[in-house]
Amino acid sequence: MNETRSPSSPHSRKRSRLYLVLIALVFAAPMLVAGLLTLAGWQPGTKGNGEPIVPQRNFVAEKLDVQLADGHPYAWRDSKPRMTLVALPGPDCAARCFDLLTGLAKARVMLNRNQGRLRLLYLGAPPADPQRREAMQPFWLLGKDVGDKLATFRPSAPDSLGVVLVESNGTALSYYPAGFDGPGLARDLQKVVK
Template sequence: MTDPTVRTTTPRSGRLKLVLIMLVFLAPIVAAGLLTLSGWQPQGKGNGQPIVPQRSLAGVRVEVDGQPWAWRDVEPRLTLVALPGPDCAVRCVHTLGLMRNARIVLNRNADRLRLLYLGGAPTAAGADAVMAAYKVGSDPADAFGEFRPTEPDSVAAVLVESNATALSYYPAGFDPNGLRKDLQKVIR
């Protein structure tokens, strides 16, 4: 005689539960695959403009103190390339100072960002104090010409990954506070 209070499960209900559990885990994977195949990609909320198509700067020769700049450093470090327009003066030096401050705000991770200035020396008062944080170099092949601003007393920037890939571009007049936020997201 069987006890009516004991419930027996059939193999069919066990299989149904297993299939439902598998569907719960499989559904997000299938949804992500469908979104990717449809061409949708999530967009980050970075303040810089993405460089599309991404390009490698490994072959770009930049000279600093007569030596080629090592895009791929011994440690993985990003490079923020400052590109001044003609006649870098007061406004340009002010922006360069804010870019330097964005590096300082990284605290213990500040060493993971190198500052590179490509252009003629700034002429404004106090420029020497700001430029002490930068490596000053030249771009003989003008590889950064398309990113360099044409308006006087301005500066643009390009953020370069440690593998020499140009990540994002900050055109003249960019918000240095937005650059700081981007650097804090990228460098951890």
């Protein structure tokens, strides 16, 4: 006579448990691999084009004083969460510097409906050419770093531009030194300004 195994036989329970463990491993394996890759320092698609600011700085905590051209102080924390792109020109901001500023203003416009979530702040002497200075005023807030606390980010080469991306709470996220990749910065803005 053939023996049929009942569903509650020890062999059936072992097989059911094995299937349950295999199903759990199928779902857990990608998470384990991702965790191991993260611990190893590899994170796909998270590398930005700017340099991380280490040690991290918070301009609100540092009481970094910025005075706008109209005499008012700049509020790092706004009434609504908005990031700030701070442009720091080297000496004598002329044609190349102005072209970079124009490109950054275009990158902000390309954020479409999210462009209101990014403020453009220019800290330094504006371009000497009155037409260029007038052309940038609709897009850029002009001001100066009163305590010169951002001097480490300001390039020393003439007609150059360095940029710092600042979170809405005043935390400086990344620095783009003179000679930065404009399209790369635009891609970074697309990722973080949502």
